[in-house]
Each structure stands twice: as structure tokens, then as C-alpha cells.
Amino acid sequence: MGSITPDFRFGNLVGSIIQLVLVILAIVTVLILPMIFFTLFFVPLPVVNGQVLTPYLFFSMVVDPSRTLPIVKFLMHTALFKAAIFPGFLFASLIAAATIFIERKLLAKMQLRVGPLYAGKIEGIFQLLADGLKLISKEIIIPSGADKPIFWLAPVMFVATSAAVVSLIPVAYGWVVADLDVGLIAAFALLGFFPLIALLYSWASNSKYPFIGGLRALHQMIAFEIPFFLSALPVVILSGSLNLTEIARSQHIFWNIFVMPINAFVFYISSLAELERIPFDLPEAESEIVAGWLTETSGMIFGLIQLGSYLKLYALSALFVILFLGGWYGPQIFPHELIPGASSSNIPLLKIIALDGLYNAVTVNSIFWFIVKTFGIILLMLITRGVNPRIRIDILLHTGWYKLIVLTFINLFVVLTLIYGGILGPGGMILPK
Amino acid sequence: MSNLEEKIDEAKKLSMQIVKETEADRLMTLSVGPQHPGSGHFRFVIKVDGDYIVNVDPDPGYVHRGHEKMCEYRNYFQNLPQLERPALHDSSNILYSYCLAVEDLVGINVPRRGQFIRAIASELDRLVYTQYWLAIYGIFLGHSTMFMWPAGDRELIIDLFERFSGHRVTHCFSIPGGVRNDFPYNFKEKCLTQVNYFEKRLKEYEHIFYNNPLFRQRTEGVGILPKEDAIKLGVTGSVLRASGVPYDIRKVEPYDIYDEIDFKVQHMKTCDSFARSYIPYLDMIESCHIIRQLLDKIPESGDVRVKLQGNMKGPPGESFKRVESGRGALGYHIVSDGASRPYRVKISTPSFRNLIALSYLLVGSKLGDMPSIYWSLNYWPIEADR
Amino acid sequence: MNTASGFIKALESGTKHLFIKRFTLRYPEKKLKFDGDGYQFDPKRGVGIAGLRGRHILFHDKCTGCQLCSIACEGIAEAIGMVKIDEHWKQNKKNIMPQIDYGKCVFCGLCVDACPFYALYMTNDYELSSFTKSSLIYTPSQLAVKPRYDGDVEIKIDSKGANHG
Numbered sequence: 001m002g003s004i005t006p007d008f009r010f011g012n013l014v015g016s017i018i019q020l021v022l023v024i025l026a027i028v029t030v031l032i033l034p035m036i037f038f039t040l041f042f043v044p045l046p047v048v049n050g051q052v053l054t055p056y057l058f059f060s061m062v063v064d065p066s067r068t069l070p071i072v073k074f075l076m077h078t079a080l081f082k083a084a085i086f087p088g089f090l091f092a093s094l095i096a097a098a099t100i101f102i103e104r105k106l107l108a109k110m111q112l113r114v115g116p117l118y119a120g121k122i123e124g125i126f127q128l129l130a131d132g133l134k135l136i137s138k139e140i141i142i143p144s145g146a147d148k149p150i151f152w153l154a155p156v157m158f159v160a161t162s163a164a165v166v167s168l169i170p171v172a173y174g175w176v177v178a179d180l181d182v183g184l185i186a187a188f189a190l191l192g193f194f195p196l197i198a199l200l201y202s203w204a205s206n207s208k209y210p211f212i213g214g215l216r217a218l219h220q221m222i223a224f225e226i227p228f229f230l231s232a233l234p235v236v237i238l239s240g241s242l243n244l245t246e247i248a249r250s251q252h253i254f255w256n257i258f259v260m261p262i263n264a265f266v267f268y269i270s271s272l273a274e275l276e277r278i279p280f281d282l283p284e285a286e287s288e289i290v291a292g293w294l295t296e297t298s299g300m301i302f303g304l305i306q307l308g309s310y311l312k313l314y315a316l317s318a319l320f321v322i323l324f325l326g327g328w329y330g331p332q333i334f335p336h337e338l339i340p341g342a343s344s345s346n347i348p349l350l351k352i353i354a355l356d357g358l359y360n361a362v363t364v365n366s367i368f369w370f371i372v373k374t375f376g377i378i379l380l381m382l383i384t385r386g387v388n389p390r391i392r393i394d395i396l397l398h399t400g401w402y403k404l405i406v407l408t409f410i411n412l413f414v415v416l417t418l419i420y421g422g423i424l425g426p427g428g429m430i431l432p433k
Numbered sequence: 434m435s436n437l438e439e440k441i442d443e444a445k446k447l448s449m450q451i452v453k454e455t456e457a458d459r460l461m462t463l464s465v466g467p468q469h470p471g472s473g474h475f476r477f478v479i480k481v482d483g484d485y486i487v488n489v490d491p492d493p494g495y496v497h498r499g500h501e502k503m504c505e506y507r508n509y510f511q512n513l514p515q516l517e518r519p520a521l522h523d524s525s526n527i528l529y530s531y532c533l534a535v536e537d538l539v540g541i542n543v544p545r546r547g548q549f550i551r552a553i554a555s556e557l558d559r560l561v562y563t564q565y566w567l568a569i570y571g572i573f574l575g576h577s578t579m580f581m582w583p584a585g586d587r588e589l590i591i592d593l594f595e596r597f598s599g600h601r602v603t604h605c606f607s608i609p610g611g612v613r614n615d616f617p618y619n620f621k622e623k624c625l626t627q628v629n630y631f632e633k634r635l636k637e638y639e640h641i642f643y644n645n646p647l648f649r650q651r652t653e654g655v656g657i658l659p660k661e662d663a664i665k666l667g668v669t670g671s672v673l674r675a676s677g678v679p680y681d682i683r684k685v686e687p688y689d690i691y692d693e694i695d696f697k698v699q700h701m702k703t704c705d706s707f708a709r710s711y712i713p714y715l716d717m718i719e720s721c722h723i724i725r726q727l728l729d730k731i732p733e734s735g736d737v738r739v740k741l742q743g744n745m746k747g748p749p750g751e752s753f754k755r756v757e758s759g760r761g762a763l764g765y766h767i768v769s770d771g772a773s774r775p776y777r778v779k780i781s782t783p784s785f786r787n788l789i790a791l792s793y794l795l796v797g798s799k800l801g802d803m804p805s806i807y808w809s810l811n812y813w814p815i816e817a818d819r
Numbered sequence: 820m821n822t823a824s825g826f827i828k829a830l831e832s833g834t835k836h837l838f839i840k841r842f843t844l845r846y847p848e849k850k851l852k853f854d855g856d857g858y859q860f861d862p863k864r865g866v867g868i869a870g871l872r873g874r875h876i877l878f879h880d881k882c883t884g885c886q887l888c889s890i891a892c893e894g895i896a897e898a899i900g901m902v903k904i905d906e907h908w909k910q911n912k913k914n915i916m917p918q919i920d921y922g923k924c925v926f927c928g929l930c931v932d933a934c935p936f937y938a939l940y941m942t943n944d945y946e947l948s949s950f951t952k953s954s955l956i957y958t959p960s961q962l963a964v965k966p967r968y969d970g971d972v973e974i975k976i977d978s979k980g981a982n983h984g
Contacts, residue, residue, distance in 0.1 A: 110837055111585070112836060290470060392651055510891075513929070514895050599858045627974070637836075641832045645829045
């Protein structure tokens with residue numbers, strides 16, 4: 001490059017800041033304020049303490065300390081908050097983002113090098129933000145002859161299905177977006193949708209390497225679905241229900257992994273294969289088929305698929321924790337009240353600081369242990385990525401169809417023996433139900 | 434239409450027919466070309482039937498730069514920087530052979546300390562090249578840790594090169610007549626420390642790579658090259674030694690001081706891809722032993738170079754010399770007619786000779802075996818194209 | 820079982836490396852140290868003196884304008900051209916000195932080997948990037964400047980692994 005960078009002039013900086021502020025003001029006035037008023041006209045607003053909560057009432061209640069916390073508590077239990085923020089999409093996205101960063105740094109430490117370093121003051125913590133901005137600004141190239149509707153829809157469907165699996169996961173008792181009675185089967189049904197998306201996308205790319213990658217993805221994911229279901233079967237038999245919250249609650253005495261370690265191992269391997277992680281990342285094998293069914297993704301489509309992939313990673317690790325590791329149970333390490341004696345005093349400010357009525361020690365404890373266990377499983381998946389090469393398709397299919405199914409049956413017979421012997425299960429000695 | 438235009442039309446019709454026939458079958462033509470993460474600077478076109486490779490058509494020449502022709506326009510010393518470029522990671526070895534050929538042509542003897550230093554540089558370069566090869570092998574199989582560890586440990590040796598030759602990779606250190614400069618004053622201790630630590634790091638690779646069941650499943654029994662076929666096809670280097678033939682030029686035609694060094698020629702009898710990937714690793718450990726012996730036996734002081742004139746005239750005649758480089762037998766054939774520029778320089782590279790085994794081995798194997806067979810042949814595209 | 824023990828050993832080896840120090844050199848906060856002053860050549864003895872082959876340094880009180888460095892480079896990179904200078908030196912009758920184009924130089928050092936008057940050496944300076952191609956051509960007076968390079972990081976090998984610094 002033969003150009004010399006221009007000198008810095010303060011007037012130019014002030015001018016560009018003013019321009020930015022004016023543009024933001026224009027957008028807010030023309031677009032956002034009308035949207036707010038439009039919504040407020042047509043959306044039925046909730047009733048709090050016998051009064052309809054209009055925005056003006058909301059703002060006036062916020063400054064009255066005795067009514068702030070009930071409003072916040074009400075908002076936290078609405079369906080929109082649960083689906084979008086906690087334990088729904090935003091929470092899962094934050095965990096996914098943290099996973100990507102931890103993966104890069106952990107692999108770098110194992111490989112005796114520094115990972116992302118320069119984006120952000122502390123050891124590259126804003127690297128993900130920089131990557132996201134880069135992906136947004138890239139051009140999306142569609143190959144000629146590609147099937148345009150499917151090409152645009154498939155990544156969105158990928159993220160939507162991953163988010164649907166995330167919505168089934170209970171983080172603590174009562175904190176689940178969709179509390180289905182057949183939660184486990186719903187999770188498996190949603191997971192069965194992913195090979196279809198991979199195949200459709202690879203076919204719509206109209207290219208040879210995605211074609212091979214899509215077929216490999218189909219073979220791999222379908223082969224590992226059966227060990228996946230079979231390894232979760234004894235859990236259902238033991239706890240007597242398909243509801244994920246009930247499965248987690250039935251482990252309050254001992255965790256399921258002590259009774260069925262082989263099944264936990266099979267579940268772990270099958271979930272690695274479902275997630276297309278190394279050592280099972282054949283559909284994306286870089287040195288054989290360029291990038292598999294992801295070859296023609298560019299720009300934000302690639303970003304969406306990465307997001308969906310890491311959401312699925314969180315969802316399957318959380319499923320492992322709920323099925324085998326006792327869900328959210330753990331020793332109680334959070335105190336009953338944030339500031340002792342705050343709820344019985346008469347000072348409103350103290351009540352607000354101590355989050356009286358909002359802070360539930362058992363729930364916070366559950367969430368804490370759930371996150372710790374999920375990150376433990378995610379860490380195990382990341383370390384497996386660091387030490388193994390990629391597997392070949394015929395060894396993969398041999399393992400999935402022969403060896404893993406046999407292993408699940410062994411553990412199934414052990415558990416059935418224990419149940420019929422009267423030791424475990426409903427009506428047994430150890431686990432009264 | 435004239436005769437030529439008729440022929441061109443016929444050829445076009447015939448090629449369209451062939452394309453239609455092959456695509457009408459179950460065969461799919463994949464171009465593993467230069468813009469492919471699994472091929473380096475080299476194109477080969479494969480026809481795939483499901484998961485099995487039916488036909489391979491290697492197409493070298495992407496990086497052809499005309500080194501042999503360029504040699505005819507430069508005198509014997511000006512040839513050095515451009516002749517080390519085909520095998521840049523291994524530059525001491527590719528220049529070693531050239532220096533031996535020129536010294537044979539002119540008829541001089543290099544002093545003893547110079548010979549020792551040249552041999553140390555050659556063995557260190559073998560370590561550098563094999564580490565690079567191992568790193569790429571790891572990443573071809575999807576093992577990112579096996580990419581980073583060899584690339585990092587290679588830095589230990591490159592640091593040594595920077596101390597005594599002046600550059601990390603493009604050394605230009607062995608010249609006709611000896612070497613360019615002597616070792617720095619504290620080089621021997623540093624070399625021993627770093628080579629010892631390097632050998633300790635090499636032992637780690639066994640756990641995570643060579644004894645990893647997934648790696649073994651991918652490479653054992655894959656791409657078998659029987660002993661008779663290996664000799665018939667004329668392959669060289671670690672490929673030949675993995676098929677059970679203990680042939681190493683340092684033992685068969687010893688050059689410089691290699692007849693005084695005691696080392697084993699590693700060979701394995703299994704002839705598969707695992708043997709081809711394990712032999713360079715064993716060779717690296719042997720090289721560490723050789724370096725320690727050389728550092729023991731090197732004379733304390735002495736000349737390192739016979740000063741030849743910059744634009745010397747080579748006496749008429751020809752000479753041919755081979756050395757054992759990181760990939761196999763690398764030979765130079767120099768023909769001179771009395772001028773200060775060589776009349777013809779022919780470089781015989783091991784990569785080009787091993788290329789014939791690619792089409793032999795890939796046919797009938799699975800698509801997933803392609804990286805493990807292709808890179809285990811120790812093929813360096815730039816050296817094959819020259 | 821052979822496979823299981825193979826996997827467990829691989830996992831163990833990988834986890835062990837989480838506790839070894841990182842090997843990276845954090846350039847540009849830390850720079851490498853070099854022994855010596857750069858590559859030099861002794862025409863009387865006919866051998867060079869080991870050192871890093873970086874930027875050249877030209878001693879104006881020794882250069883005679885014999886053009887041997889330029890002739891040596893003609894077959895390699897054609898990076899050295901002779902230019903007329905304003906100064907008058909006693910040993911330099913033709914008043915010409917070499918100028919080096921670092922856009923073309925391959926840092927092979929054969930020009931240093933060709934100089935018979937101890938006038939052209941190489942130094943430790945390798946940070947030569949610039950914004951324009953024309954500023955990569957170093958005139959003889961630019962080549963006479965001694966470089967200021969202070970790096971102090973070396974590879975250290977201890978019980979926790981090797982690292983820079």
C-alpha cells in the first residue's frame with residue numbers, strides 16, 4: 001500500500017461524533033418511538049396489584065421502593081422473559097459465547113501457545129465481538145444454480161431448532177421455558193431434525209463437496225441417534241416419568257451416573273457425534289472435502305450456523321447433566337438472606353438491597369450448581385477435541401451401529417435387575433417415590 | 434475446413450462424450466486442487482465411486498519456476514540463493530548436494546572441521562523439515578494439537594540456526610568449498626541443551642499421536658506398498674524404508690564424514706501408511722544421536738572453508754552426487770564446459786520420484802484415506818516442480 | 820484393553836500440557852537477543868564471522884567504489900546499484916558508493932563476502948518496513964547509520980518447560 005495515513009484532527013473527530021448522534025436520533029424518532037406507541041395501543045397490558053400496568057404507572061412505581069421488587073418479580077416470571085432472557089435464548093447465547101472463548105484459550109494453553117490476545121485489554125476477551133462484526137460485514141455469496149429459498153432458510157432453521165432444544169432444559173425447579181410432560185421425547189424428536197437440515201442445505205448448495213459432506217452428516221447423525229435414545233431409557237425407567245424436571249428431581253438422593261456409568265459414557269460419545277465435534281467432525285473434514293456441507297456458507301450464514309452449533313452443545317451438555325449428574329442438586333452454599341435480618345426490618349432501602357422477596361436461596365443455589373456441572377461437561381468435550389484426530393466414516397458407522405448399542409443393552413439389563421430386585425425405582429428401598 | 438480444424442472439432446466432440454459418459458456413471462470427479470486445504474500447492478484429479486477412489490490423475494507443475502534453466506545464467510556462487518528455494522525448509526540438504534557436486538567437479542577437499550559443521554547443519558535441517566511435515570500431517574488428519582506441538586518445537590532448532598548461520602530458514606550456509614562461517618563461541622553448550630530438550634519433547638508425541646487408537650485405525654493397513662513394488666517403482670527415502678528396504682545413502686555411499694558416525698538405519702516391514710509416518714519420527718531420534726556424536730568428535734579448531742574465487746571457471750566435465758535429505762535421495766548432476774556458468778544443472782528430487790506411488794496407492798482406497806496416504810509419501814510439491 | 824489405555828494416555832498427555840508454560844514470544848513487547856553485531860566477513864582469512872544477516876552497514880572511510888558487491892548481486896537479486904555521492908574520500912576516486920534496495924534484497928550476504936576492503940557488513944536490524952516502496956531504497960548515507968536494537972529475550976529451558984523470556 002502506497003498511502004500514508006492522514007494526520008489526526010480533533011475537528012474531524014467531533015464532526016463524526018455529532019454525525020453519529022444525529023443519525024441515531026433520526027432513527028429513534030422516525031422508527032422506534034412510533035413502534036413503542038403502536039405496541040402500547042394494541043398489546044393488552046398486565047394487571048399488577050389491582051391496577052393495569054401502563055408505562056406511566058410503571059415508571060411511577062419504580063421510584064416507590066415498596067413496589068419495585070414485586071414488579072421485577074412479576075416481570076421475571078412472564079413467558080417472554082423466560083423464553084428470551086433466562087433460561088432461554090440470551091442465557092444460552094452467553095454460555096455459547098463463553099464456550100467459544102474458553103475453547104480457544106484452553107486449546108491454546110494445551111498447545112503451548114497464546115490464544116486470542118489483542119482484541120480487548122485483558123487477554124483478548126472481545127475476540128468474539130470482533131469475529132461477529134467481521135462476519136456481519138462480509139458478503140454472502142450464493143452459488144449459481146443454488147436453491148435460493150432453502151439456502152436462506154436452512155441456517156435460520158438450524159438456529160431455531162437448537163433454540164427449541166434449549167427451551168426444554170430446566171435450569172432450576174420451575175425455571176423452564178416449555179414444561180412438557182414428554183420433554184425427553186420432544187428433545188429427541190427435535191434432534192432428529194438436524195440431519196434433514198444438513199442434507200437440505202448441502203443439496204441446495206449445488207456443489208460436489210457439500211454433497212459428500214451432507215451425505216456424511218446424514219449417515220453420522222442417524223447412526224448415533226439409536227444409542228442416544230437407548231442410553232437414556234434406563235433413566236426413564238428409574239424415575240418413572242418423561243418430564244425433564246421430574247427426572248432431575250428424582251435424583252435428589254444419588255445421581256444416576258453411579259448406577260449407569262456405561263450409559264453415561266455412551267450418551268457422551270453419541271452427543272459428540274450429534275454435535276459434529278472432533279473426533280467426529282467428518283461432515284466438515286477440512287482436508288478431505290474442503291469444509292463439507294458448510295463449504296458455501298459465508299458471512300452471517302456461517303455465523304448463524306456456529307451459533308446454532310454452540311447452542312446445541314450447551315443443550316446436549318445440559319441434557320447430560322439432567323439425565324445423569326443430578327440436575328441442579330448440590331450442597332447449599334448460598335445464605336438464606338443476602339443481608340441477615342433485612343426482611344423483618346422496616347427500612348425499605350435495606351429491603352431493596354437485600355432483594356427481599358426476589359432472592360430465593362434454593363433457586364440461586366440450583367442455578368449455580370447447574371452451571372458448574374454444565375461447564376464441567378463442556379470442558380470434557382473441549383479437552384477431547386484437543387487430543388484426538390478425526391475418525392473415518394466406516395469406523396464411525398461400525399462403532400455406532402455395533403458397539404455402542406451392545407454397551408447400552410448391558411447397562412439396561414443391570415438397571416432392570418436392580419429394579420426388579422426391589423432396590424431402586426418406584427416402590428424400592430433406596431428411592432421412595 | 435482444413436485438416437487441423439477437423440481434428441480439433443473431433444477432439445472436442447470426443448472430450449464432451451467422455452465427460453458425459455463419466456458423469457452418467459456413478460463416478461464423480463473431484464478436483465483436489467491447489468485451493469484445497471488438503472493438498473498443498475499441487476493438483477490431482479480423482480474420480481470417486483461412492484466412497485472409493487477409482488482413478489487418480491496427478492497434475493504437477495503448479496509451482497514450476499525454472500530453477501534448472503536459471504542456473505545456466507548465474508555463476509556457481511550466484512546460484513546458491515535460488516537453488517535453496519525448492520526445498521526451503523531443508524535448505525542445508527539441498528545445497529549440500531550441490532556443494533558436493535561442485536567440489537567434485539573442481540577437485541578440492543574441504544577441511545575436516547568444515548565437513549563436521551556441514552554435517553551438523555544437515556542433520557539439524559532434517560529435524561526442522563520432519564517437524565514441519567509432521568505438523569501438516571497432524572492437521573490433515575484433523576488433529577490440531579499435533580499441528581501446534583511440532584511447529585512450536587521446531588522453533589528450538591530454528592533458534593540454533595539463527596545463531597550460527599544468520600537466518601532462520603533461508604540459511605545459504607553450505608557453499609562450495611566448505612561453510613561460510615565458523616560456529617559462535619558458546620554454540621556447543623546451547624546446541625546440546627536444546628537438542629536434548631527437543632528429544633525429550635519428541636517422546637510426548639508417542640502418547641498423543643502415534644499410540645492414539647484413532648490414528649492407528651486410520652493408518653494401519655492403509656495404502657500398502659509391497660517391497661517388490663517399491664523397488665520396481667523406484668521410490669526413495671522413508672517410503673522405501675517403510676517397505677522393508679534398509680537403504681540410506683549415508684550408509685550406502687557415505688559422503689564427507691558419515692563413514693565415521695555410528696547410527697542405525699530405521700526400517701519397518703509393515704509397508705503401510707503407519708510405517709511411512711513412523712519412520713521419519715524414528716529418523717529424527719537417530720538424528721539427535723548423530724548430532725551428539727558429531728559435537729563430540731568435531732576438531733577444536735581449524736579451517737572451515739577453502740576459498741574459491743567468486744566467478745571461478747569450472748573445468749570441463751560432469752559430476753553427480755547424492756545426499757540423503759529429509760525426503761529421500763536428492764542428487765545434482767552438473768555439466769560444465771569450462772565457462773564460469775554451468776552448462777546444465779539437473780536436480781533429481783525425491784518428491785518427484787515418489788509421485789508415481791500416489792497413483793499406485795490411491796486407486797481402490799477410500800476417500801477418507803486420501804490425506805493419510807498422500808502426505809505420508811513425503812511429497813513436497815515445490816521440490817517436485819522445481 | 821488396548822484402545823482404552825491408548826485413549827487414557829492421550830488424555831493424560833493433553834491435560835499434563837495444561838500446566839506447562841507457554842512457549843510464545845510476545846513480540847513486539849519482547850524482542851529476541853542476538854549475540855554479536857551481525858554477519859561480517861574477513862577477506863584475509865576468507866571466512867565469515869557468525870551473526871544475524873539483517874540490514875547492511877557501509878563504512879564510508881573504507882569503501883573504494885570497486886563495485887564488487889554490485890556485481891555479486893547482479894545474478895541474485897539486483898538489489899545493489901552504485902550512485903554518485905557528494906563526499907570526497909581519499910580512497911574513493913570515482914566518488915561512487917552502493918545503494919541497496921531492500922524491496923529486492925534477499926539478505927543472502929554474498930555481497931558482504933565479495934567486499935575485499937572491510938567496508939560492508941550486516942547488522943542486527945531487521946525491522947525495515949515502511950509505507951512506500953521508494954523509502955525502502957537506502958542511500959549510502961542511510962546505510963552508514965548504526966542501528967539501535969535492544970532485545971533481551973532468549974529461550975530458557977527449565978523444569979516447567981521451555982519459554983521465551
